[in-house]
Amino acid sequence: MNLPFQTPVNDPVNVSRRGFIAGAGVGALVLGFGVPMGAARAQGAAKVVPGTRVPAFLAIRPDNTILFQSPFAEGGQGVWTAMAQIVGEELDADPASFTVENAPPGPDYQVVFGQMRITGGSFSVRSSYATMRKLGATARAMLVQAAAQKMGVPAGELTTEPGRVIHKASGKVMTYGELAPAALDMPAPANVALKDPKDFRWIGKRQARIDVRAKSTGKAQFSIDMKVEGMLHAAVQHAPRLGQTVGKIRNEAEVKAMKGVHSVHVLPGAVAVVAERFWHARRAVEAAQVDWAEATGETYRPMPADFSTEAFAQYLANYQGKEEVAETAGDMAASFAGAASTVTATYHSQFVNHAQLEPPSALARYNADGTLDMWFPNQAPEMFLAEVVKASGLAADKINIHSPLLGGFFGRHFIYPHGTPWPQALELAKRVGRPVKLIWTREEEFLRDPLRPMAAVRFRGALDAKGMPVAIEAISVTEGPTEGIADKRAAKLDDAALEGLTGKKYALPAKRIAQVFVKSPTTLAYWRSVGNSMNDFFYETFLDELADKGGQDPYALRLKLLEGNARLTNLIKAAVDLSGGWKAGPFTAPDGSKRARGIAMASPFGTETAAIAEVSIADGQIKVHDVWQAIDPGSIVNPAIIEAQVNSAAALGLSEVLIEEAVYKDGLRAARNFDGYPILTPDRMPRVHVRIVESGAPMGGIGEPGLPAVPPAVANAVSRLVGKRMRKMPLANFA
Amino acid sequence: MIELTINGQKRRVDAESDTPLLWVLRDDLGMTGTKYGCGVAQCGACSVLVDGSVMRSCVTPVEAVAGRKVTTIEAMEKDPVGAKVVEAWVKHQVPQCGYCQSGQVMAAASLLKQNAKPTDADVEAAMVNLCRCGTYNAIKAAVRDVAGLEKKA
Numbered sequence: 001m002n003l004p005f006q007t008p009v010n011d012p013v014n015v016s017r018r019g020f021i022a023g024a025g026v027g028a029l030v031l032g033f034g035v036p037m038g039a040a041r042a043q044g045a046a047k048v049v050p051g052t053r054v055p056a057f058l059a060i061r062p063d064n065t066i067l068f069q070s071p072f073a074e075g076g077q078g079v080w081t082a083m084a085q086i087v088g089e090e091l092d093a094d095p096a097s098f099t100v101e102n103a104p105p106g107p108d109y110q111v112v113f114g115q116m117r118i119t120g121g122s123f124s125v126r127s128s129y130a131t132m133r134k135l136g137a138t139a140r141a142m143l144v145q146a147a148a149q150k151m152g153v154p155a156g157e158l159t160t161e162p163g164r165v166i167h168k169a170s171g172k173v174m175t176y177g178e179l180a181p182a183a184l185d186m187p188a189p190a191n192v193a194l195k196d197p198k199d200f201r202w203i204g205k206r207q208a209r210i211d212v213r214a215k216s217t218g219k220a221q222f223s224i225d226m227k228v229e230g231m232l233h234a235a236v237q238h239a240p241r242l243g244q245t246v247g248k249i250r251n252e253a254e255v256k257a258m259k260g261v262h263s264v265h266v267l268p269g270a271v272a273v274v275a276e277r278f279w280h281a282r283r284a285v286e287a288a289q290v291d292w293a294e295a296t297g298e299t300y301r302p303m304p305a306d307f308s309t310e311a312f313a314q315y316l317a318n319y320q321g322k323e324e325v326a327e328t329a330g331d332m333a334a335s336f337a338g339a340a341s342t343v344t345a346t347y348h349s350q351f352v353n354h355a356q357l358e359p360p361s362a363l364a365r366y367n368a369d370g371t372l373d374m375w376f377p378n379q380a381p382e383m384f385l386a387e388v389v390k391a392s393g394l395a396a397d398k399i400n401i402h403s404p405l406l407g408g409f410f411g412r413h414f415i416y417p418h419g420t421p422w423p424q425a426l427e428l429a430k431r432v433g434r435p436v437k438l439i440w441t442r443e444e445e446f447l448r449d450p451l452r453p454m455a456a457v458r459f460r461g462a463l464d465a466k467g468m469p470v471a472i473e474a475i476s477v478t479e480g481p482t483e484g485i486a487d488k489r490a491a492k493l494d495d496a497a498l499e500g501l502t503g504k505k506y507a508l509p510a511k512r513i514a515q516v517f518v519k520s521p522t523t524l525a526y527w528r529s530v531g532n533s534m535n536d537f538f539y540e541t542f543l544d545e546l547a548d549k550g551g552q553d554p555y556a557l558r559l560k561l562l563e564g565n566a567r568l569t570n571l572i573k574a575a576v577d578l579s580g581g582w583k584a585g586p587f588t589a590p591d592g593s594k595r596a597r598g599i600a601m602a603s604p605f606g607t608e609t610a611a612i613a614e615v616s617i618a619d620g621q622i623k624v625h626d627v628w629q630a631i632d633p634g635s636i637v638n639p640a641i642i643e644a645q646v647n648s649a650a651a652l653g654l655s656e657v658l659i660e661e662a663v664y665k666d667g668l669r670a671a672r673n674f675d676g677y678p679i680l681t682p683d684r685m686p687r688v689h690v691r692i693v694e695s696g697a698p699m700g701g702i703g704e705p706g707l708p709a710v711p712p713a714v715a716n717a718v719s720r721l722v723g724k725r726m727r728k729m730p731l732a733n734f735a
Numbered sequence: 736m737i738e739l740t741i742n743g744q745k746r747r748v749d750a751e752s753d754t755p756l757l758w759v760l761r762d763d764l765g766m767t768g769t770k771y772g773c774g775v776a777q778c779g780a781c782s783v784l785v786d787g788s789v790m791r792s793c794v795t796p797v798e799a800v801a802g803r804k805v806t807t808i809e810a811m812e813k814d815p816v817g818a819k820v821v822e823a824w825v826k827h828q829v830p831q832c833g834y835c836q837s838g839q840v841m842a843a844a845s846l847l848k849q850n851a852k853p854t855d856a857d858v859e860a861a862m863v864n865l866c867r868c869g870t871y872n873a874i875k876a877a878v879r880d881v882a883g884l885e886k887k888a
Contacts, residue, residue: 075832076830076831076832076833076868077831078831208825208828209828209830211830211833212824212825212828212829212830213821213825214833215830215832215833215836216821216824216825216829216830216833216836216840217768217808217809217811217812217821217837217840218767218768218769218807218808218809218811218837218840219768220833221767222770222834224767224770224771225761225767227765227767233762259751277750277754277758277762277763278758278761278762279750279754279755279758279762355867356832356834356867357770357772357778357780357832357834357835357865357866357867358770358772358832358834359771359772405832405833406832407770407832407833407834408832408834408867408868409832410867439771441774442772442773442774442775443774640828644828644831644870644873647869647870647872647873648831648868648869648870649869650869651866651868651869651871652867652869655869673773673774673775673777674773674775674777674778674865675775675777679865679867680869680871681863681865682859682862682863682864682866682871682874682875683859683863685869685871685872687872688872
């Protein structure tokens with residue numbers, strides 16, 4: 001993809017929206033960096049080495065504040081602060097002096113392992129850490145060279161302090177802001193020295209987030225808040241079942257005559273109303289009486305009229321099909337033949353919504369010069385640009401993709417066919433000849449939000465005469481999210497279907513992990529921690545089931561199965577230590593309630609976790625009192641953000657295991673708002689205690705890994721408390 | 736035309752009387768700090784103060800607030816209680832994605848305006864807005880801090 005930039009070439013630079021520096025601060029005269037190297041540009045975008053051209057990322061303003069173009073989208077995970085810490089560390093600039101925004105599409109930002117741009121998979125920091133450090137160090141070297149020239153001293157005699165270059169011998173000092181314009185003319189040194197981590201000033205420290213004040217005062221702007229001159233508002237009514245089309249709007253004339261209505265439109269699978277105000281659009285579109293026609297021909301995952309999630313769960317549990325093996329070890333047949341006892345059980349997960357608090361929206365504006373601007377939530381601007389190229393028929397260089405802050409992430413903002421409003425906004429803007437902002441109401445969102453897959457896992461376990469597990473077989477009947485989104489199976493298995501059943505670190509003599517593919521009638525999606533969000537629940541609760549069968553303590557059993565694995569032994573001990581020592585219970589708490597604890601581990605996204613949960617039953621409801629989680633991401637950038645992310649992931653994991661379930665009956669969603677699809681409320685939030693362990697292993701992820709161990713820790717605690725195995729999320733029948 | 740008092744200023748809007756206050760704020764007055772989350776008074780992202788008490792603006796018809804004082808997140812930093820809440824939100828690093836936080840700040844401000852010394856039970860009863868990022872513990876810590884409640888172990 002040849003992505004052009006209409007870039008200014010001389011400094012100082014009045015950076016335009018179409019230049020490198022997009023979005024926030026539009027109209028401001030930004031002096032300093034912001035100019036791409038002419039030579040690199042002449043060679044063509046294809047030659048750009050991502051993450052190396054300083055001006056594509058950094059603008060240092062005269063007042064010494066820094067504008068950083070982030071390759072990563074901020075959706076609450078704290079990545080913009082992490083970027084400011086990492087770049088600021090090597091640049092020698094206070095992260096608090098950074099303003100960060102989402103970079104426009106461009107070859108410079110393909111920094112995920114140097115080859116792509118996506119905010120997901122808990123990849124951001126770990127995949128770009130070295131690149132971003134080097135970027136900061138390169139910028140610092142350019143500033144030092146500029147200072148050497150201005151001061152007339154050798155660069156080797158210069159040092160830096162945050163935001164300024166110093167010549168100790170003469171006492172000369174120049175700020176980065178003063179030096180920035182001249183620094184642009186300096187060659188970017190090929191090899192810059194990075195700091196010794198022991199000298200880190202900001203990396204590894206509890207740096208305050210740079211976006212907190214704006215987000216505490218209503219100033220933070222999300223896609224839904226975008227506004228441009230002459231903009232109309234739109235709302236849609238989707239077909240109740242995906243694939244249906246509009247047959248007829250029975251009362252179209254009445255809808256058109258409603259207050260504020262600009263126009264009524266038939267779209268693929270939806271009716272839209274464009275109006276002067278969103279409320280008018282919504283009210284009118286909801287008044288539309290639509291005859292929906294059944295899907296015909298090839299359409300993307302049409303929803304059957306008889307689909308029921310309850311029946312589908314049973315279908316998955318019983319379906320016999322080809323077992324495609326993802327992981328195998330040892331002699332399964334011999335292990336079961338020689339077993340002192342065996343356990344078989346079928347486990348279930350549910351469909352769940354992302355339920356991010358910001359309903360999806362998109363703003364499209366065709367400009368008089370033939371260009372197109374679009375604003376919408378996304379976690380991969382270049383990939384969406386390619387989609388907009390296809391949908392609009394415009395060349396990439398005519399399209400500006402703006403990627404505002406995300407009002408909740410959780411995997412919602414990837415490319416999901418029929419799962420996002422931007423194609424509708426684009427079409428409406430084209431039809432009405434004015435900019436259009438389309439908001440999906442919560443009801444329309446829950447109808448089209450693609451779901452975390454459902455699975456039924458058939459387990460078999462074998463135990464020896466001492467009650468130790470010697471073999472586990474897990475056959476997951478499911479469709480992975482990747483193959484579901486593509487609506488097509490790949491040559492190899494979808495890793496996202498089985499991760500968490502695969503990749504377990506316990507030393508079992510024999511194992512066999514396989515998928516039986518069953519296509520889901522619903523649309524599917526990535527959901528925070530993806531396959532691990534359910535697969536660690538399955539595995540870790542079945543492991544406890546084996547422990548029960550063999551008369552083993554679940555903690556002692558795990559220690560035994562981790563013998564020789566120093567990293568995980570240390571980690572699980574850290575979780576136990578954090579919780580004040582292992583006590584499974586049931587026991588009576590000081591308040592008189594009967595409680596129990598459960599333990600579980602996970603290895604998600606390059607990070608290792610161990611969680612313990614303490615539960616009781618009160619008023620017929622599971623109460624989780626405390627969650628203790630030890631997390632080892634190898635090495636870290638910001639412990640405060642890690643603690644916040646573990647809290648956040650724990651909350652989502654609890655919501656999943658205790659409450660959530662997207663239910664279909666007769667092809668229709670049973671609930672389309674938070675009244676019928678409740679999520680975790682404040683009163684059900686436990687205390688969350690976090691211990692960060694830095695083992696020095698290669699850096700792992702943070703945004704997702706705090707989730708997977710929580711549901712099984714809770715389920716194991718509940719099972720112990722009530723004396724009955726919990727095999728299905730959300731937990732039911734515990735009484 | 737309906738005359739409103741928003742953050743101490745008289746504003747006249749041309750909206751039907753049953754239009755939810757939320758959409759008048761966002762679309763007619765361009766005040767986007769107040770958020771739409773569910774439209775059915777479930778999530779609280781749209782919370783504003785009406786005569787000092789928290790209300791969910793997504794289900795509040797604009798006519799119901801004519802002649803009453805509406806306060807939104809945009810005024811919180813200049814409000815004595817609101818400013819304390821905002822500072823506590825910064826100190827405790829509450830927001831993650833931030834989308835629900837305008838409503839959370841308004842709910843906290845409402846509580847603390849009516850009851851400068853709330854108990855834990857008061858805090859629990861008042862802070863019921865949804866947060867999908869699960870910032871509930873940080874929210875509670877920030878509110879307790881402003882309320883002067885001792886930090887529990």
